[in-house]
Each structure stands twice: as structure tokens, then as C-alpha cells.
């Protein structure tokens with residue numbers, strides 16, 4: 316009989332296990348992990364560097380079908396607890412200018428190692444290759460049914476993640492389906508922080524090129540979000556942090572989505588026009604195919620000239636005012652019709668999940684099942700890019716652990 320059985324050895328599950336044992340070493344805590352190792356997704360985070368949290372923690376960076384229930388900003392287990400916790404387990408944290416925080420080693424694997432070592436040092440039992448398929452509640456005790464055996468526990472924590480990153484990272488959604496089958500309310504699940512497939516074939520021609528751009532996303536011709544940063548052109552469409560940050564609504568709503576790129580956000584329209592006119596003057600003897608070279612990425616410049624129906628083999632002196640207007644408009648508003656996202660397998664987080672109304676957010680305990688806690692990504696809360704999703708995993712883990720400690 317365990318005091319606490321944690322289902323899922325990912326970010327939230329490992330954090331809850333270590334924190335519980337740090338606070339009360341007498342507790343019997345077990346982590347049940349479906350994969351052959353714990354922390355497989357955590358190791359891939361932040362391009363292997365693990366963007367562990369963000370100093371600019373605000374509710375507005377989190378999303379849910381019930382956004383008014385989110386109050387991570389004032390949660391007592393916020394950044395301070397996170398920094399103390401990681402320091403204690405041996406992870407020094409460094410902050411970058413934009414508030415993003417990383418382990419000083421810049422290695423996600425070192426975060427997993429530190430969690431694993433601390434779990435061992437504190438006597439957390441970890442059982443891998445142990446997929447939980449069902450649970451029963453009887454006489455104040457839970458029987459957890461796994462593919463191999465039954466495990467008894469007084470408290471259980473669901474920390475199973477959801478669909479992001481795909482099955483190889485443990486994101487099967489099996490535990491989500493189990494909770495749904497038990498009558499837990501849920502919100503539609505869709506991929507977020509993900510690349511976009513677009514109709515525009517020019518992304519194929521520009522494959523591999525990265526630019527710093529201001530990207531805006533429109534839904535039925537209304538601008539709904541914008542962002543500045545790196546955009547990567549790919550075979551299928553658009554990628555890069557600036558694009559992924561705009562992707563959340565694409566699969567949540569039916570309608571037309573388009574992305575507009577401002578390829579030169581540092582120039583306003585007037586400045587751009589004056590600059591192009593100046594280039595016509597300066598580069599009279601150059602053919603149009605190199606007219607934008609030295610100002611825009613060469614291939615991007617040529618693609619834009621083609622889109623403006625300007626032949627690439629005429630002299631730049633032949634450019635007319637109408638051509639210049641077209642060029643300015645394309646450079647400031649390069650349009651891409653969005654077809655879809657590249658799916659859960661490429662997404663960093665799942666929007667939707669178990670409804671927040673199912674848990675008391677002060678304790679993370681189910682409102683219907685005493686001693687059953689739900690934390691991390693499986694819940695209907697997702698954060699923006701920048702360390703916000705891991706912060707939610709840590710905050711919800713500390714909150715659940717604290718409530719269990721108080722109860723015991």
C-alpha cells in the first residue's frame with residue numbers, strides 16, 4: 316500500500332514525487348511510467364536545452380476554455396518555489412534577457428538526471444514499462460490496474476501528459492480516455508505551439524531560409540494575434556518560433572486562417588518606399604534579379620519579384636512606380652493561406668484536456684474523487700512558448716503534493 320502513486324514519470328510526475336519525499340521522507344511514493352525510461356519528453360524540451368520557466372509569469376500567457384479559472388500568477392508555488400526546488404536538486408538556473416530560464420548547463424538531460432537522482436536519493440520508487448489501464452476506488456483506497464499487476468494507494472496523481480510530441484514520448488492519451496470513460500468532463504483537444512501547413516507554394520522554393528519577421532495570423536480576415544521573431548520556410552509551409560506561437564487557434568475554429576509576414580518590420584511603409592526608390596537610382600545598371608539582393612535574403616527577394624510579375628532579366632532602371640508599390644506591399648504583407656497544423660506529433664503542447672472545473676485548483680484534487688489529483692498537460696490549460704508549460708507542470712505538481720502533505 317503506497318501513500319501516493321503517481322501515474323506518469325514526466326515533468327509534473329517526477330517533480331511531485333521528489334517534492335513529496337523532500338517534505339516528508341516517511342511517505343511511500345511510487346511513480347508508474349508507461350515507457351522504459353522517465354522524462355523522455357522533458358529531455359527534448361527547448362531544443363534539448365529545456366526552457367524551464369519564465370520570470371515574466373502572467374495569467375495572460377495561459378489559455379483554457381475557462382480562462383477565468385487560471386491564476387498561476389498569484390499561485391504560491393510559482394517561480395520562487397521552482398527556483399528553490401531546482402537549486403536544491405542541483406540545477407542552477409540562468410535567465411536570458413526575454414525572461415526565459417534554462418538550466419545553467421543548457422542541457423535538458425541534466426534536468427531529467429537531477430530529478431531522477433533526487434528521486435533515488437529520497438527513496439521514490441520508480442516502476443517503468445508500467446502502463447496504467449484502469450483504477451478502482453474502495454474503502455478510501457485506490458486499486459491501480461496496470462498491464463502487469465495491481466497496485467494499491469491512498470492517493471493517486473494523474474500526471475500523464477496528453478498528445479503533444481506523439482506516442483514515442485509517451486503521449487498516447489490513454490489516461491485521458493480512461494478519465495473520460497469515468498465521467499470526467501473534458502474540452503476538445505488540439506495541437507498548439509506547432510508548425511503550419513500553408514497553400515502557398517513559395518515556401519517550397521524558400522525551403523531552409525530563416526528570416527526575422529513580424530508575423531500576424533488572421534481568422535476570417537480579422538487579425539487575431541501577432542508576433543515578432545524567427546520564421547523558417549519549409550517544404551510544407553511555415554515554422555520557427557514566431558509562427559508556432561501563433562498556431563493555437565488554427566485547429567480549434569472552422570474558417571479561413573492566413574498568415575501575413577512583414578519581412579522588414581524595422582522599416583515603415585514610407586521608409587520602405589523611399590529606400591526602394593533610392594535603390595532604383597543607385598542600382599540602375601543591375602538586372603532586376605539582383606535588385607533586392609543586399610536588402611532581403613537573395614532567394615526571398617527573387618521570389619517576391621516573381622510574385623510582383625517583374626521579369627528577372629530587365630534592368631532595374633525599368634522598374635515603374637506601380638512595380639515599386641507592388642514590391643513594397645509584398646515585402647510588408649507576404650500572404651500565406653493556412654491549411655492545417657502539422658499535428659500533435661510536432662506540437663509542444665495540447666490545448667484542451669480534462670476540464671478545469673473537474674478539479675479544485677487550490678489543491679489539484681478532483682471534486683468528485685477524494686484522493687485523486689490531476690496535474691500538468693492533461694488538464695485544459697496550455698501556455699505560450701517560453702517556459703510557461705513546464706512552469707505549469709511544476710506549479711500544479713507542487714500544489715497537489717502540498718495538498719496531499721497537509722491531508723496526511
Ligand SMILES: Cc1cc2nc3c(=O)[nH]c(=O)nc-3n(C[C@H](O)[C@H](O)[C@H](O)COP(=O)(O)OP(=O)(O)OC[C@H]3O[C@@H](n4cnc5c(N)ncnc54)[C@H](O)[C@@H]3O)c2cc1C
Nearest residue numbers: 323325326327349361366447476480485691692702704705
Ligand atoms: C518537443 C517539445 C519541446 C518542448 N519544449 C518546452 C520548453 O522548452 N519549455 C516548456 O515550458 N515546455 C516545453 N514543452 C512542453 C512540455 O514538455 C510539457 O508541457 C510538459 O512536459 C508536460 O508535463 P507532464 O508531466 O504533464 O507530461 P509529460 O512530460 O508528457 O509526462 C507524462 C508521462 O506520463 C507517461 N504516461 C502517459 N500515460 C501513461 C499511463 N497510462 N500509465 C503510465 N504512464 C503514462 C508518459 O509516458 C510520460 O512519461 C515541449 C514539448 C515538446 C513536445
